[in-house]
Amino acid sequence: MLMTTPPTISDREVVLEVRHLYKSFGDNHVLKDFNLELYRGENLVVLGKSGSGKSVLIKCIIGLMHPEQGEIQVLAKNVIGLNKEQLDQMRTRVGFLFQSNALYDSMTVRENLEFPLRRHGRDKSHSEVNDLVMEALVNVGLPHTVDMMPSELSGGMRKRIALARTMILKPEIMLYDEPTTGLDPITSREINDLILKVQEIYKTSSIIISHDMGCVKYTANRVALLVDGRCFASGSYADLQKHPDSAVKGFFQ
């Protein structure tokens, strides 16, 4: 089993910072003055009830949704002020694993993995692209699926391929949207292992959206609890377990 050591206070460099973020859908105020920091090399799990705005948060971070107010600093750049080209450039450094995997159904696994490379690594030769695809597939333990279609893969395999596609550009920050939802406990454990492996190999800093307590306990260096649109509490898994507030206790019982 792979384990990583949480960074110490002294070497904490903030790679992502969310300040006073507001996002609503009509009268539904999902995020209200939300604040968060992600430190280099850590896995931060954002925990919250379904519909509490966890996925909205990371979609705002990657620029898929636009908040009404607030600031999102990603690798020292304010996402909200970026134009299309700058946003695309920023996205090469930030990976996003979708809850539904979002593999392109009409493409083979190889074509799925080549897609971001062809977009951002136009200077790469055919053999270099092939090597990177195979390396990514080996890292997720599925090199034999290279010429298969996504429809031929199981849920767990699709999740791993989606992770391989996200990691192929070697991003510095990873955003995982409920990576273990809908998977059986064994496959969930495999995905949790992969998240830790990615952290170790690529030295990524990650925000993991989850309400799967197994995933939280296993992958988190730090946990932030999203309640009523705000970051209600944050700390290590052990710290939050001992938290006196009933809103926090409810998750850990």
Place this chain on the structure above:
Amino acid sequence: MKLPLGTQRTLAEIGDISRFTWRFFQECGRPKFEVQEFFRQCFMIGNRSLGLVAITGFILGLVMTIQSRPTMAQFGAEDWIPSMVAISIIREIGPVVIALICAGKIGSGIGAELGSMKVTEQIDAMEVSGTNPFKYLVVTRVWATTLMVPILVIFADFISLYGSYLAVNMRDVTSLALFTQQVVEILEFSDVLPAFFKTFFFGFAIGVIGCYKGYTSSKGTEGVGLAANSAVVVASLMVFIIDLLAVQITDLLGLT
């Protein structure tokens, strides 16, 4: 005075489709055209519709000839069957029927494909990968349908005329050369060109409506079915509206 809800919705949708079409033209003007994806779509749209279009065209020519024979015989004008069928098919029936078939086959296919990509977050994934999904998915498909529908119509017209030739030979005996001569002699540029020109608009409408319905679909998997269904309905309606406008314009220009 407040308009009825149904009218408000229809007007809102017309506005949305107009904005979507305007965005298509804007994106066309920006660099990095997705050439590879455009040719792939041309192949998919053209190749996959070829069989259906061929069968439809063949039956169309065959049935038109068989159905018109008794009436033509009453006037002793059986010799005019090839000319009559050729004008009917080339000017009107061929383009409209094939465009309707394409609205069903291609429009629904595009609507369902993009709708499915939307609800499974594939379009978001494309955007996150640094790709402009509108340019990659919509612009290429609209151009592909605009160029492939006219080609499919020309192909179907030829097959249809061949079907008519076979139908003529069921009762009488005529050579292919004589049949072709009669067809070519009766047809004028004013028959062929406006009919050919309007097929580009049919293709464009089918592409835009299919893409719009798919790209803006919501409500999960239910939305995918709705997108495919309404793409066919709206695209078919657009084919008739464009045809009506084309006939009026042709008439105004004195090309009838």
